[in-house]
Amino acid sequence: MRMNLFRLALKNIGSRRTRSWLTILGVLVGVTAVVALLSIGTGVQEAVLQQFEDIGYDIILISPMGARGQGMQAAGAFPTGGRIGSTGIGQPTETSETTTGGTFSPENLLSNDNEAEAEQTAQPQLEGMRDALRRSMASNLDAGLLLTQVSELTEAGTLGTEIHPVKADTASGFLRVSTPSVDFLEAFPSVLGGFEMAAGTGFTNPTENQVVVGARSAELLHLGIGDEITISGVPFTVVGILEASDTATEDGELDEADDGFLSGQSLTQNLGAAGSTDLVLSGLTNTDDSLFVLYERATEVLGGQTMMSVTITRVAPGASISETVDAINVAIGQQEASGTPTSIQEVADEIQGTLGLIETVLASIAAVALVVGGVGLMNTMYTAVLERTREIGILKSVGARDGQVMTLFLIDSGLMGLIGGVLGLILGSVLSLFGTRLLGPSLGVGSFAPVISAWLIGSVLAFSFVLGALSGAWPAWRASRLNPVDALAAE
Amino acid sequence: MLVLNDVHKTYRMGETEVHALRGVSFDLPPAQFAVIMGHSGSGKSTLMHLAGCLDVPTSGYVEYGGTNLTSLSSRARADFRYSDVGFVFQKYNLVGNLSAMENVALPLLLRATPARSAHEQAAAALAMVGLEDRAKHRPSKLSGGEQQRVAIARALVNDPSMILADEPTGNLDTATGDRILNLLQGLVARDKIVLVVTHNPEIAEMADLLVRLRDGQIESQRVQEVA
Numbered sequence: 020m021r022m023n024l025f026r027l028a029l030k031n032i033g034s035r036r037t038r039s040w041l042t043i044l045g046v047l048v049g050v051t052a053v054v055a056l057l058s059i060g061t062g063v064q065e066a067v068l069q070q071f072e073d074i075g076y077d078i079i080l081i082s083p084m085g086a087r088g089q090g091m092q093a094a095g096a097f098p099t100g101g102r103i104g105s106t107g108i109g110q111p112t113e114t115s116e117t118t119t120g121g122t123f124s125p126e127n128l129l130s131n132d133n134e135a136e137a138e139q140t141a142q143p144q145l146e147g148m149r150d151a152l153r154r155s156m157a158s159n160l161d162a163g164l165l166l167t168q169v170s171e172l173t174e175a176g177t178l179g180t181e182i183h184p185v186k187a188d189t190a191s192g193f194l195r196v197s198t199p200s201v202d203f204l205e206a207f208p209s210v211l212g213g214f215e216m217a218a219g220t221g222f223t224n225p226t227e228n229q230v231v232v233g234a235r236s237a238e239l240l241h242l243g244i245g246d247e248i249t250i251s252g253v254p255f256t257v258v259g260i261l262e263a264s265d266t267a268t269e270d271g272e273l274d275e276a277d278d279g280f281l282s283g284q285s286l287t288q289n290l291g292a293a294g295s296t297d298l299v300l301s302g303l304t305n306t307d308d309s310l311f312v313l314y315e316r317a318t319e320v321l322g323g324q325t326m327m328s329v330t331i332t333r334v335a336p337g338a339s340i341s342e343t344v345d346a347i348n349v350a351i352g353q354q355e356a357s358g359t360p361t362s363i364q365e366v367a368d369e370i371q372g373t374l375g376l377i378e379t380v381l382a383s384i385a386a387v388a389l390v391v392g393g394v395g396l397m398n399t400m401y402t403a404v405l406e407r408t409r410e411i412g413i414l415k416s417v418g419a420r421d422g423q424v425m426t427l428f429l430i431d432s433g434l435m436g437l438i439g440g441v442l443g444l445i446l447g448s449v450l451s452l453f454g455t456r457l458l459g460p461s462l463g464v465g466s467f468a469p470v471i472s473a474w475l476i477g478s479v480l481a482f483s484f485v486l487g488a489l490s491g492a493w494p495a496w497r498a499s500r501l502n503p504v505d506a507l508a509a510e
Numbered sequence: 511m512l513v514l515n516d517v518h519k520t521y522r523m524g525e526t527e528v529h530a531l532r533g534v535s536f537d538l539p540p541a542q543f544a545v546i547m548g549h550s551g552s553g554k555s556t557l558m559h560l561a562g563c564l565d566v567p568t569s570g571y572v573e574y575g576g577t578n579l580t581s582l583s584s585r586a587r588a589d590f591r592y593s594d595v596g597f598v599f600q601k602y603n604l605v606g607n608l609s610a611m612e613n614v615a616l617p618l619l620l621r622a623t624p625a626r627s628a629h630e631q632a633a634a635a636l637a638m639v640g641l642e643d644r645a646k647h648r649p650s651k652l653s654g655g656e657q658q659r660v661a662i663a664r665a666l667v668n669d670p671s672m673i674l675a676d677e678p679t680g681n682l683d684t685a686t687g688d689r690i691l692n693l694l695q696g697l698v699a700r701d702k703i704v705l706v707v708t709h710n711p712e713i714a715e716m717a718d719l720l721v722r723l724r725d726g727q728i729e730s731q732r733v734q735e736v737a
Contacts, residue, residue: 023619023628034607413603416564417617417664418592420585503564507603 024423028430032438035403042399043439049389050443050483051450056385058451058469059458060378064371066467071367074210079172079344081160081330081351081358160356162202162330168350171338176203177314178210179328183321185310187240187248194236196250196321197306198328200314201225207331212264212306219244219259225315231259235307253320255312264307330358340364389486392439397490400432404494411498412506421499428495429488436487440480512538512561512672512703517570519556519726530556532726533570538719540671543698544705545714548723554707555676557723561705562595562674563587574672592617596665598675602657604649604664610636610656611645614664635663638693654681662690672703679710691716 032039162175179198185191199211204222208214214221214231222229230250232242237260242248246257312321314328334343340362347360404411411424419427451469519531531553538544546554559565560572563579566587571580579590597603604613611632612619618628636642639659649657658681665673673694679687691713694704698718706713714720722729 023623023625026625027619030607030612409603410605413605414616414620415588416562416591416597416599416603417620418588418668419620420588422585423620504559507564507599 024427025430025434028427028434031431032434038399039435042396043435043442045392045395046389046436046439046483046487047392047443047446049385049392050440050479051447052385052388053382054444054447054471054475054479055450055454055469056381057378057475058448058471059454060374060381061470061472061475062451062455062467063458064374064378065470067370067374068367071363071370074363075207075333076362076364076367077334077336077340078207078210078363079332079334079340079347079360080363081165081332081347081360083328083357083359160330160351160358161354162200162332164354165330165332165347165350168353169332169343169346171335171343171346172332173335174202174206174333175330176200176206176332177328177330178203178207179314179317180309181321183251183310185240185248185250187242187246189241190239195309196317197309197311198314198317198321199311203314203331206333210331211311213262214306214311215262216259217262219257221259222313223258225313228253228255228316228320229258229313230255231261231311232257233261233307233309233311234263236310237261250310250312251321261306261311332360334362389482393436393486393490396432396435396487397494399435400428400491400494401497403431404428404498407498408501408506408509411501412503412509415501415503416507424501425495425499428498429491432491432495433484433488436490437480437484439487440483443483444476444479511540511573511575512705513573514557514561515571515573517557517560517567517572519553519560519565520568529726531560531567534723534726534728535570536719536721536728536731538703538705540703541698541701542703542718543695543716544703544719544721545717546705546707546721546723547709547714548729551725552723553726554723556726558674558676558705558707562597562672563590564597592621592668594671596668596670596673598658598661598665598673598678600676600680602649602654602661604657604660606649609646609648610641610652610660610663613649613660614667616664617668631667632663635667636660638666639663640689655683655686658682659686659690662693666697670702672705673697674705674707676707677709678706679708679713 160177162177166172166175177198177200181196181198182193183196185194185196197211199207199214201222204211204214216231217234219231221231230248232240236242237257240248242257242260244257244260248255248257332347334340344360344362347358351358351360414424414427448469448471451471455467455469514537515535517531517534518529521528521530534553534557546557548554556565560567561574563572563574563582566572566580571578573579574590574594577590579587582590591597604610605616608616611629614635615625615628615632618631619625623631633642633645636645639662641656641659641663644652644656644660649660652660658678662675662678665675675694678694679690682690694706695716698704706717708714717732718734720730720732720734722731
């Protein structure tokens with residue numbers, strides 16, 4: 020019997036094609052918006068959390084005292100894109116525009132022809148910033164000692180970062196020099212994307228001036244293994260060139276528009292995450308633009324004791340993160356050093372909470388569109404009851420019960436809701452695929468996929484059917500209560 | 511046996527009360543051909559609606575097969591209409607977006623009859639009224655006479671024990687009208703009650719029971735002598 024009613028309802032939808040499709044369109048738009056926003060939102064969440072997972076939830080970062088909170092200001096002041104002189108290698112030099120805030124990337128290098136002018140312009144500004152950073156960012160924490168003090172820790176290493184004037188044979192400019200300690204490279208290579216060499220051996224001797232170069236830096240500086248460069252005037256030998264990171268395009272060419280450093284930084288900035296820890300971490304998400312010198316060497320020849328640095332530690336399996344953070348605080352006090360421990364878990368939770376909130380707000384807005392679709396459906400069904408009054412009378416005269424008339428109308432509206440739901444699901448999925456491609460780079464999470472879970476599919480379909488049926492409920496009830504004689508008399 | 515006992519039906523139209531039927535009583539045993547005649551507004555259609563359980567009297571009662579229809583629930587009245595009554599309306603009352611076949615099958619589809627079986631029975635009913643070749647046409651593609659025959663086929667499809675017809679030959683040519691009347695008389699021969707509302711005196715001639723209504727009351731009642 021239900022099957023027969025189902026067929027009759029389908030027949031009715033088919034016979035009022037234009038209006039049915041317009042009604043379905045209303046639901047479709049709402050469902051499309053909900054599906055696209057939810058799947059993209061979940062996709063972003065998962066991609067961001069994956070980045071944290073890659074680093075490891077068992078990691079606690081210790082940033083210099085005072086860096087937390089001020090860190091982002093420092094990051095803004097940090098010459099991430101000190102564009103000095105020309106905008107490209109070999110281009111005519113213009114006057115210095117800024118040393119703060121712009122995009123830092125190796126494209127903004129100088130040809131050596133303009134070197135003297137550039138150094139003259141840049142050096143005082145850089146020194147000024149460096150001094151400011153030294154005051155707040157210098158870490159005097161001994162990572163090795165910390166490891167002996169806090170039994171919950173299994174590994175600890177230091178990673179510093181600083182902008183230095185770098186000069187190669189063909190170009191020069193200011194680049195970020197990251198300084199992982201030997202311990203750091205052994206314990207946390209994944210933090211630096213595995214620190215895999217595309218060429219060369221990597222660091223072999225901490226007492227020699229060796230440098231490992233990021234893929235894009237190597238390409239733009241035209242560096243090969245064994246080449247000599249100077250960092251802050253100190254000569255270094257290139258002993259390794261890193262594999263391009265994930266943010267590079269698949270065909271092996273580096274995507275110049277996608278500045279991993281800036282986008283990673285803006286992500287954490289926008290999400291209100293904490294301090295210089297994030298600055299360093301964000302820098303780690305893209306190793307292409309950096310140069311790498313061992314921390315031990317940098318402290319000797321590049322004044323590394325005063326560079327901005329973080330200590331990264333790994334907590335033993337099973338140990339409590341919060342208790343370990345407490346123990347680290349005690350240890351920092353005992354060392355009479357400064358530092359603020361932040362667990363990756365804590366940062367991830369913070370970001371996940373924010374992302375979840377954004378997703379909820381967006382989904383709520385999309386849900387309004389869905390409700391509007393439901394109101395449209397209700398309007399259509401109400402009109403249909405008025406139009407089909409005589410038909411309702413006919414149905415009753417041939418023996419239709421009140422409940423059957425109601426069921427017929429409910430199936431009718433529920434089906435329109437469901438069709439809108441199915442089509443909205445398909446369209447929303449397609450849109451989310453495009454959306455993630457567009458959003459990925461700007462959110463700094465590289466490429467990511469929308470998450471269209473079985474739960475999302477099931478609940479969207481169920482919800483759209485229920486929305487349709489609910490929207491049709493009142494008109495259907497009204498239809499079922501019509502007096503057959505009155506209904507038959509309707510024109 | 512259809513029994514109407516002192517049936518009154520009053521409609522309220524705004525402030526005005528309209529007394530459509532005022533104390534109508536008659537008995538109609540099975541295998542009888544009854545004709546109700548009267549001017550417009552005399553209460554013919556109201557009487558047909560009450561007999562077919564589409565409506566309930568304001569007072570008095572309608573009984574069919576020993577069951578008082580007046581006291582039935584809405585659901586039981588629907589079931590009664592399905593199982594015992596076949597309506598043929600003057601305006602045909604076919605569903606516009608269904609084919610002739612689907613219109614005829616409609617009563618069966620509302621119950622548990624499988625679609626295939628319903629369509630087979632509908633095809634047989636259409637054949638009875640000579641419309642088997644028009645089964646897939648929608649009402650808008652059928653002439654008035656054809657639509658009336660579809661309506662008759664629908665009234666017959668679930669083999670009811672009582673056929674209530676409002677001017678069943680009103681829109682038909684003479685030949686088709688005669689064919690329909692023969693069909694209705696054939697139903698009487700199969701022990702069914704046929705109650706026809708008409709202005710046509712020729713149909714009245716065929717009646718076992720002729721009831722003339724005037725202003726909601728029985729003006730005259732004539733029982734045909736059995737030959």
